[in-house]
Amino acid sequence: MSTEHPHNHSHDHGHDHDHSGAPKQPDTEDRALTYHAAMADAVADLLIAKGVFNADELRAKIETMQSRTPALGAKVVARAWVDDGFKQRLIQDGSSAVAELGLDPGPAPLTVVENTAETHNVIVCTLCSCYPVFLLGKSPDWYKSREYRSRVVREPRTVLAEFGTDIAEDQAVRVHDSTADLRYMVLPCRPEGTENLSESELTTLVTRDSLIGVIECKSE
Amino acid sequence: MSDFQPGDTVKVGTRFPIGHVRTPYYCRGLTGEVERRVGTFKNPEELAYGRADHEPLTLYRVRFRQKDIWPDYKGLDADTVDIELFENWLEPAA
Structure with a gap:
């Protein structure tokens, strides 16, 4: 952590780093998109575009499977x-x-x-x-x-x-x-x-x- | 293609085709005993390539003795592995 950093929390920082010095847990989007994840997304988009199922049906299926x-x-x-x-x-x-x-x-x-x-x-x-x-x-x-x-x-x-x-x-x-x-x-x-x-x-x-x-x- | 019954001894083919093969390497060439005839299913080696226009194959569960698979296996003679194997991989044991 920078020694110049003013540790006065009364003002609005405008930044979001963790003052503990521990690395922040990455968000989902911070991880590299894998080849197969991209393919799965693309296939889902295509099936929706072709009207095989709609977005709500896909969401509901995922919700059901994840509730098991x-x-x-x-x-x-x-x-x-x-x-x-x-x-x-x-x-x-x-x-x-x-x-x-x-x-x-x-x-x-x-x-x-x-x-x-x-x-x-x-x-x-x-x-x-x-x-x-x-x-x-x-x-x-x-x-x-x-x-x-x-x-x-x-x-x-x-x-x-x-x-x-x-x-x-x-x-x-x-x-x-x-x-x-x-x-x-x-x-x-x-x-x-x-x-x-x-x-x-x-x-x-x-x-x-x-x-x-x-x-x-x-x-x- | 033979139709096997529970208790029949069968030998797994020793071949190494490239593709979506559901026969584990560790049982190829080995002899086991048919535990049950499961039913008929489309061949995964074909389905994996989008080819579904074929007669289904008979699927068996075959029981192998661990000591036949791994010569240095540590355990009982009665320890086994049951594996699902399609008829195209099985022949009657000599």
């Missing part, structure tokens, strides 16, 4: 924990079972994989970043990282331990590589000591990371 959170997946899991018939249908045909709850599973068939005392499941997309957006919302950044994508398929027990999840020595680890047209969600084990909880109380125990399979659900 792992609470949707948690609702599905809690129902499966209290209703064994639903659980069987969920494992048999995830998309149809989810629709029973009035939820939109999205266009790709949902495949639900159940954790048991014998098997722990974990989801990855090694080729890109496929993720059950319709039930979990936007994926975490680590899910898209090269490190997670390459290592969880190569040394899943080590990666799970880094998430704080120690797999029992006699429990198998089953990795699901989401390479093509399915989307996956883990059905975590219902924690012990939750027998007296209601379905809505159970939903609060189910977090995003348990639905990806990097942790198990905890009782509180």
Whole structure:
């Protein structure tokens, strides 16, 4: 900071720098426009210009997709924990079972994989970043990282331990590589000591990371 | 093209075409077991180039033993990776 700067705040500065000396967080426009961001903007503009959809429809779609959170997946899991018939249908045909709850599973068939005392499941997309957006919302950044994508398929027990999840020595680890047209969600084990909880109380125990399979659900 | 059933052992093709290929390198040439027949879907290797005028392909989930993929794998014999693979990448295991 300049030593000439008069530290008298009674007048109107007419400037906007941060007196702490810390760099200002850049605004969206301060970052370089990437090639693909420019292409996405251009395609959206063209589709609107051609009347394929209008600006409000595009905005509403973005708003809807961004409103999706792992609470949707948690609702599905809690129902499966209290209703064994639903659980069987969920494992048999995830998309149809989810629709029973009035939820939109999205266009790709949902495949639900159940954790048991014998098997722990974990989801990855090694080729890109496929993720059950319709039930979990936007994926975490680590899910898209090269490190997670390459290592969880190569040394899943080590990666799970880094998430704080120690797999029992006699429990198998089953990795699901989401390479093509399915989307996956883990059905975590219902924690012990939750027998007296209601379905809505159970939903609060189910977090995003348990639905990806990097942790198990905890009782509180 | 063979029609596989759950439990059939299948071998993944060893080839390296350029394009939008959904068969991970790490399972090419390896043998696994069909976990389920998923259904039929248009071929992503064609769709990626705007070519949708073709018969859909059968998609399978194939289960591989980790120790068959990574010889130095640290874990149980029962540890597996399930991968979605299209019929054009699979042949009956000898």
